[in-house]
Amino acid sequence: MSDALSYFAAKLEHETDPSDTYAAQKAGEELTLVDVRGDEAWAQGRIPGAIHIPYRDIAVRAPAELDPSVPVVVYCWGPGCNAGAKGAREFARLGWSVREMIGGYEYWAREGQPTENDEGPLPRTFDPLTMAVRG
Numbered sequence: 001m002s003d004a005l006s007y008f009a010a011k012l013e014h015e016t017d018p019s020d021t022y023a024a025q026k027a028g029e030e031l032t033l034v035d036v037r038g039d040e041a042w043a044q045g046r047i048p049g050a051i052h053i054p055y056r057d058i059a060v061r062a063p064a065e066l067d068p069s070v071p072v073v074v075y076c077w078g079p080g081c082n083a084g085a086k087g088a089r090e091f092a093r094l095g096w097s098v099r100e101m102i103g104g105y106e107y108w109a110r111e112g113q114p115t116e117n118d119e120g121p122l123p124r125t126f127d128p129l130t131m132a133v134r135g
Contacts, residue, residue: 014088016099018108019131021073025049032066034058034074036087037105041077045115045122047108050075055087062094071097078106 016024024031035046036055046052053061055074066072072091076083084100091098101108109115112126 014099015102016073018101018103018111018113021101022108022111022113030070032070032072033101034062034066034072034087034091035076035105036074036083037076037081041105043118045105045109045117047075047105048114048116048121053087055083055090058087058090059094062091062096068094068096071099073099073101075101075104075108078104 021033025033033047033050035042035050035052036058038054042052051066053065074084074087074091076087079102081104084102084104088098088100105115107130109125110127110130112124112131114124115122
């Protein structure tokens, strides 16, 4: 296998994106979505159905709260945040099947996927810079 093929195959094995994650949720695929951001970020907005475990707490909380047989997808704020990678690393240390959702919450929201906060659903907007918009 060429270096490039090996690299991209490994990358796709360990990453996903908001569009594919949303499609997996809608298709009923079994996965646990974990928001690894801090409390203030979680309160501001999050993906419906996500579990909040800041990356620093994963080693202690995940074994007690989550089913290790269910694949995990972690996310943080966006491309400028490496908390998703830190969270994925912690799940990998535990031996769990884990993928990082590249783009994080920012691109999830920019693509118009559902978001919520403590008060309920947030308005959906579709950013034409992140996706093709039919018009």
